[in-house]
Amino acid sequence: MSFGSPWFTLPEFTYHKPKTLKEALELLDKYGEEAKVMAGGVGLLAFMKERLMAPSHVIDLKGVPELGQAIYKEGEGLTIGATVTLNELARYGPLKKFGALHDAVRDIADPIIRNRATLVGNLCEAIPWVDTPPALIALGAEVEIRSLKGERRVPVKDFIKGPVEIDLEPGELVTAVHVPEPRRNSRSRFIKYNTGSEFALVSVAANVVMDGGRVRDVSLVYGAVSSTPQVAVKAADALKSAEKPWEVLDEVGRIASEEVEAVSDVLASEEYRRHLIRVLTLRVLREVMG
Amino acid sequence: MREITLTVNGERRKAMVKDNELLLDVLRDKLYVKSVKAACWRGECGLCTVLMNDRLVKSCLVLAVEADGAEILTAEGLVKDGEPSPIQKAFIEKGALQCGFCTPAFVISSHKLLTMNPNPSDEEIRSFLSGLICRCGTYNQIIEAIRGAQKAYASR
Ligand SMILES: Cc1cc2nc3c(=O)[nH]c(=O)nc-3n(C[C@H](O)[C@H](O)[C@H](O)COP(=O)(O)OP(=O)(O)OC[C@H]3O[C@@H](n4cnc5c(N)ncnc54)[C@H](O)[C@@H]3O)c2cc1C
Ligand code: FES
Ligand code: FES
Numbered sequence: 001m002s003f004g005s006p007w008f009t010l011p012e013f014t015y016h017k018p019k020t021l022k023e024a025l026e027l028l029d030k031y032g033e034e035a036k037v038m039a040g041g042v043g044l045l046a047f048m049k050e051r052l053m054a055p056s057h058v059i060d061l062k063g064v065p066e067l068g069q070a071i072y073k074e075g076e077g078l079t080i081g082a083t084v085t086l087n088e089l090a091r092y093g094p095l096k097k098f099g100a101l102h103d104a105v106r107d108i109a110d111p112i113i114r115n116r117a118t119l120v121g122n123l124c125e126a127i128p129w130v131d132t133p134p135a136l137i138a139l140g141a142e143v144e145i146r147s148l149k150g151e152r153r154v155p156v157k158d159f160i161k162g163p164v165e166i167d168l169e170p171g172e173l174v175t176a177v178h179v180p181e182p183r184r185n186s187r188s189r190f191i192k193y194n195t196g197s198e199f200a201l202v203s204v205a206a207n208v209v210m211d212g213g214r215v216r217d218v219s220l221v222y223g224a225v226s227s228t229p230q231v232a233v234k235a236a237d238a239l240k241s242a243e244k245p246w247e248v249l250d251e252v253g254r255i256a257s258e259e260v261e262a263v264s265d266v267l268a269s270e271e272y273r274r275h276l277i278r279v280l281t282l283r284v285l286r287e288v289m290g
Numbered sequence: 291m292r293e294i295t296l297t298v299n300g301e302r303r304k305a306m307v308k309d310n311e312l313l314l315d316v317l318r319d320k321l322y323v324k325s326v327k328a329a330c331w332r333g334e335c336g337l338c339t340v341l342m343n344d345r346l347v348k349s350c351l352v353l354a355v356e357a358d359g360a361e362i363l364t365a366e367g368l369v370k371d372g373e374p375s376p377i378q379k380a381f382i383e384k385g386a387l388q389c390g391f392c393t394p395a396f397v398i399s400s401h402k403l404l405t406m407n408p409n410p411s412d413e414e415i416r417s418f419l420s421g422l423i424c425r426c427g428t429y430n431q432i433i434e435a436i437r438g439a440q441k442a443y444a445s446r
Contacts, residue, residue, distance in 0.1 A: 010311075040351075110336070110420045
């Protein structure tokens with residue numbers, strides 16, 4: 001059935017399904033760089049079929065109950081465990097408080113894939129065009145990392161170091177992503193622009209804190225434009241310093257489109273991406289400020 | 291090699307599998323569940339879709355070992371005593387197929403949709419089935435078939 005083609009088969013490995021976090025960490029410690037963890041497997045199996053990854057040990061996290069929960073605590077925020085699927089998250093009521101993440105999660109791939117794919121897997125995949133990192137960065141989310149040696153927390157912004165490159169040492173595992181409680185008078189949205197395929201040509205997440213008619217704080221983050229998500233600092237400053245922010249939206253879009261890194265590839269030219277950044281900035285700001 | 295046990299369309303089945311085998315290939319080549327099709331092996335076409343523990347999954351993205359102990363339902367399993375189920379009859383009545391290659395996947399997915407929601411809007415149907423591709427383009431007839439089977443699910 002597989003026609004013997006490597007593209008349709010997986011390289012050989014040993015499958016492990018630990019039942020506790022401790023057991024998972026011990027396996028990771030033992031096999032180090034030889035091991036890859038698997039959540040939904042949507043990304044991992046695809047990489048393995050293409051022989052971009054060939055771990056000798058695959059450690060399936062789905063048997064570890066404590067990684068399977070999304071928990072919201074008022075005033076603290078939302079903690080999303082490593083095996084929470086995108087569909088489970090989309091159905092979790094409190095997600096609505098985190099507008100940008102709500103938007104991103106509900107539009108990834110298709111509903112059948114979202115039955116398996118997880119938020120943490122989407123983040124750890126760290127392909128430039130995946131949807132959740134810009135939303136998570138705009139919301140100030142942090143990654144919770146564990147190993148046998150201990151635990152640490154890293155902002156999502158620093159966790160993604162390059163295309164398919166994350167701040168994770170052999171033996172370490174992401175147990176959850178934590179999204180802090182949204183600030184008062186804040187609002188966030190995520191917009192993805194795609195044609196033909198589900199992958200974004202450009203995506204943008206915006207998170208604003210309004211103060212009367214002015215913008216007290218704003219975070220603008222772009223996905224799919226370069227090798228890592230791009231934060232537009234100058235554009236954000238222009239918006240914050242404006243006395244009448246509604247009147248400078250065009251200018252803010254222009255600054256963002258000039259300031260962030262953008263590349264040309266098979267999906268879009270740099271010029272087109274910069275154009276999209278401008279248009280999408282305008283669109284997303286109208287939504288969050290309105 | 292290890293032995294896995296799974297319930298396929300109500301029947302307990304065993305198979306010897308390697309850790310790197312896909313559920314898709316084990317279903318077709320070892321358990322002979324031939325309604326499960328494949329065209330891409332990478333999660334895009336949806337033709338390998340089955341219900342696993344009552345959740346739709348694309349079986350080219352699932353390891354066979356992960357399905358140990360699981361319940362699998364495919365289009366074959368909807369047939370009762372040689373009689374096609376309402377959704378299968380509706381596909382025939384509305385001509386919701388041309389070559390038929392995608393039909394089992396659309397049938398099992400439509401079955402799941404109607405079980406959850408016997409009265410979906412056109413928009414809900416389109417979005418729910420958006421992970422499946424019909425190269426013959428029978429999408430409109432598929433929506434009609436779902437409409438045709440709807441009553442049977444509402445009265446269950
Ligand atoms: C047809 C198709 C369409 C798609 N469309 C979209 C789209 O529109 N938008 C989008 O953003 N994405 C899209 N994707 C990508 C998909 O969303 C991701 O592959 C998926 O979210 C990955 O999640 P997972 O749980 O399956 O991760 P896995 O495949 O299990 O893991 C992915 C990677 O992360 C690592 N990893 C996973 N969990 C952990 C952990 N806890 N700690 C450390 N490392 C970990 C794994 O080792 C692996 O390298 C699409 C994929 C397909 C096949
Ligand atoms: S073969 Fe599984 S989605 Fe195409
Ligand atoms: S009927 Fe031919 S692919 Fe759908």
